[in-house]
Amino acid sequence: MEQPIRIRIEQLEDAKDLELPKYMSKGAAGMDLYAHVFEEIILHPGEIKLIPTGIKIALPDGYEAxxxxxSGLALKYGIGFPNSPGTIDADYRGEIKVIMTNWGQDDFAIRRGDRIAQMVINKVEIADWDLVISLDETERGEGGFGHTGN
Structure with a gap:
């Protein structure tokens, strides 16, 4: 098993009572993030709000979060993210905030310390473009959405 990468994390002064992101099981890919709110926030059906987490991170070059x-919030309450997944770049140093929406039918309450999201750390590849006159042919060709019938 590979050694975990070390990531520097800063907890905002008024968020020191919140847990740091953590894996909830041995095989989990994502760490839970916690709501850094001071009073209950109600997310009404169809509404979108930005929820802070109280942390900043410094990812190593070549990584993203x-x-x-x-999934439990999505299934039980219809809570999701309109930009899912959101990307935190290696050079971002601001507070991590989560864009949440309520696709459910009932109001959803967000309280201080609630687990609101997961953060997955990934390696990224940096690409350079090779401009060509035309691309090679494939069996699929330009067949797009639904081209296989399903």
Whole structure:
């Protein structure tokens, strides 16, 4: 098993009572993130709000953090992220905030310390473009959405 990468994290002064992101099981890919709110926030059906987490991170070059919805919140309450997954770049140093939306039918309450999202750390490849006159042919060709019938 590979050694985990070390990531520097800063907890905002008024968020020191919140847990740091953590894996909830041995095989989990994502760490839970916690709501850094001071009073209950109600997310009404159809509404979108930006929820802070109280942390900043410094990812090593060549890595990103993806912010993803929690499956339990999606299934039980219809809570998701309109930009899922959100990407935290290696050079971003601001507070991590989560864009949450309520696709459910009932109001959803967000309280201080609630687990609101997952953060997955990934390696990224940096690409350079090779401009060509035309691309090689494939069996699929330019067949797009639904071209296989399903």
């Amino acid at each position: 993806q912010i993803r919805p929690r």
